[in-house]
Amino acid sequence: MNPAPEQGGAIFPIRPPHIPGEPACGYMLRLAEANGYDWRRSSFASRGIPMNDLAHGRTSALIPILGRETVERIERFTPRSIQSGKVLLHGETFQSAQILYGRQSFCVGCWADDVADDPDRTRGRRHVRCWWSVATLSACPIHCIRLNDRCHECGRTNNRGAGGPCSCHCGADLSRGPRATVAREAIAADAYVVGRLGGAPNCPDPVLDRLPLGDAIALMQRLGCCLTAGRDARVSRVRQEHRPAMMLAGFEAIRLGEEHVEDAIEALLEGPGKLDQLRIQLGQFYCWFAALPKGELQEWLAERIANVVRRNRISWQNWERHVSSPPVRDHISASQAKGFFDRGWDRTVAILDAAGLRTDIDVRCRPTIDRRHVETLAAKVGRLIDVEGLALTIGITPASVRKLSKAGILSPDPLARAASRHPKFDPVEIEDILARMAGRAPLLQTPPPQSSSVASAARSVGIVPLCRALLDGRIAACGRVEGLQGLQAIHIRTVGLTEFRRPADSPWVxxxxxxxxxxxxxxxxxxxxxxxxxxxxxxxxxxxxxxxxxxxxxxxxxxxxxxxxxxxxxxxxxxxxxxxxxxxxxxxxxxxxxxxxxxxxxxxxxxxx
Known part of the structure; x- marks a missing residue:
């Protein structure tokens, strides 16, 4: 049950002011202490507001006691889950695993400053900073002191609700604990995170500022893990004492700019393995990247990896899952060219060889072939026609096509020899030859008088000598009949064709x-x-x-x-x-x-x- 407003007012008549940066659980500890209650023995938790709920940001039960305006101000500094499954803290989003709920890390220097500023403890202690809830932070950038989560006397973890604001369950004053100092340059990553949460002067970074803070922390961790522990190392397996240096390495690489991030990713390629297998070359970094949800971090990393792929001509198979277009748009691999031609591997190699595009083709998954040339070749291969198709197109028999091909008048396309074991012809080249045969003959509705089509005249004269005479200029076409195709449309005068026939009395046949x-x-x-x-x-x-x-x-x-x-x-x-x-x-x-x-x-x- 939630306590009634008047009941809350009777139990907690003294309301200390809320200190910016203080989460709900910390304020409730001070509220209970200011009114003379011991949190552990108080009946307040049994009235519907357990400490675990407050630690997770469920503060709606406090509205009847403190009012909605005060609770909304407290919620800003309290980690609380949102509908996307992430955690919102001080306007920044985190992954749930990046936030501490049950136990609390603290800075001895911050608590000691609170006591020094208020020796009589009349204004309350600023015992918890909101950034202390971030699990990846290891040191306080204000005092350069390593954060602690255990009592210096009894060794217990600092569980919320188990003691006072800055006191342990055993009664020890945590502000008097030992101090482990660290160098300021060693906590640059922590200073950036605390600055984003308002606990220290802000340290802007053009790359990380574009990302939600939780994604920025994940990027620093993953990139630093690859740089310090190798491409196959997992963040969860890195020892706790090595994680600050790991995160710092990632932060330093990011702070130098996007180009240095790409250099760090490219450094992972120096290990053994084929460059075509990007997933293996980047190791755990790629596995983490591939599992990222759609968002700004995934898009930004995809662009960085795409630049690395472009420079090293690495295969991007299955890359469509991560980017809308290939990273090397102007080049494709030989394996992808095989899909363009819709041929087997041997035929694909023969086509590329015939077109002079056989560049580093032995590495079949590498993008080394010009995409535009392959598209042009694929279009040409697709429009090639065989002997039967050509005969139907120009209006003669397949046997006549073979005669013209043997005579060198209709030459099979060189690319067709590589694309197919049967002779094929390019319709564009055939149209050019027919246009040369037609010359400047006018386009007519009906055939001219005393004329015959080339296809008809070839039956008595011979297709080869007749076509050769048209190409040599010894015969001129007198018209082209509209609606007909090929040699059926080209008409020539029948007068004078007898000279192209072989004489019947010739001694040779x-x-x-x-x-x-x-x-x-x-x-x-x-x-x-x-x-x-x-x-x-x-x-x-x-x-x-x-x-x-x-x-x-x-x-x-x-x-x-x-x-x-x-x-x-x-x-x-x-x-x-x-x-x-x-x-x-x-x-x-x-x-x-x-x-x-x-x-x-x-x-x-x-x-x-």
Whole structure:
């Protein structure tokens, strides 16, 4: 139960003034002492205001006794939990573990000054400073004295409510305890914290002032731990006597500026391990950073680590959890380039090699490749089309595409050779070639009179000589038909096309014509030509031509098993069996790869059979 206002007034008629910096539990100790009560024997705690509640900032039960205005003033200097799960003290936020509740550290010099200022103790003692509740503080920057939490006579901890304002449970005066002095430069971190809480002159710092005080303390501890104990050390495992030096090391690094913080983080990379594994290289510092909640400290540290990553070209895989964009925006790793190309690792290496971007590619997780070049390459690889797609685009057959490719008119893209094992073409380059063929031909709604499309004219003239004549300027396009694509849209005059045809009485024929005349496949004709049964030459363009007379004589004398099988409506195997049974053996047997692939018989012998 909470005591009624009049009951509180009857029990505590004397109200000493509240001293700035005094928490609720300290003021209640002075209030009980001023009214002649011994806190331990008083019935006040049993009336709804236990000391544990006051130590945790739950002071609503004091409003009927002291009034709301006084309680609100006391609350400012009392650690109390807020909705975010943190602790608010004097306008600063802390983590719950950074605040002492049950026991209290104190400065012997501060209490001795209070007694000296008020020897008769008529104005009350300023026995507790609000910053004494901060667990990480180790010394008083006002007197340069190490804080203590034990009685110098009985050795008990200074538990709140177990004694008076500056007296122990055993009755010893804590202001008369021994003093352990420390150098002022050794407590610079403590002076900064106390200054932020108003207990000492403020020591501004451009980096730490941007952060809540609890985050600033955590940063000093973690950074100092890495600098003094190594990257894999944990703050909780650092011995108590070494923690002040640890926090001071972190404070000194931060005080020198953001660049020195980055240098301290970069120093952690000097240990063994791959730079690509940032989590391992930074050790416990990275684990603590990755667990930080979203806020100013997390964003500020992410920027510092990102700068370190940028300078050292470290991989930032999974970095998206901490920053909105990669720290090295203009470069990516080879592993990330693999995702851009949507290809396997070997193909990715081949593409980068073909484009001249193979820079430190063996370290596949390091950002060493220009992002813009990779994006350009990925866009180009994505728009490449194969032979069938190109044939459909320009309106000819895939066989014609292969002829033009073999003749060097439509060249496969060099990047396509690395991106795929099949030939592919760049539509942009194809459009450029088609534009050169079209020249300055006007765009028309209907085809011009006495004209034919290049695709149609190629059936009688040949796709290769016709396209080469267009590119060389020997033929000029007379128009481009709107709505059509590729070679179907480009029209040429039909007059004068006969000169591009090979004369029928020419003594030489091409491979396709010779193959059709003999009724043989191309892979069967090649061994026949290699054996010298038919004379061949090469024209000015390097194409092989066959002697027409030799082809006619060869056709009249010899017949292939393919032609016999087609004429008799059976298989080649059955034909061979019938001829062998009749005692007829091949006149020509060719085995170019150690296996008989071409069998030719005398035509007259086969007729008699």
């Amino acid at each position: 091409g491979l396709p014509e010779g193959r059709r005349a003999l009724g043989m496949r191309l892979n069967g004709l090649i061994p026949v030509l290699a054996s010298g049964h038919i004379r061949t030459i090469k024209d000015v363009r390097g194409h092989r031509l066959l002697c027409r007379a030799d082809v006619d004589r060869f056709k009249a004398r010899y017949v292939s098993t393919t032609e016999l099988a087609r004429a008799r409506g059976t298989s080649a195997k059955a034909v061979l069996s019938e001829l062998a049974a009749a005692g007829i053996h091949p006149a020509i047997e060719l085995a170019p790869r150690g296996r008989v692939e071409v069998r030719l018989f005398e035509r007259n012998d086969c007729k008699s059979a």
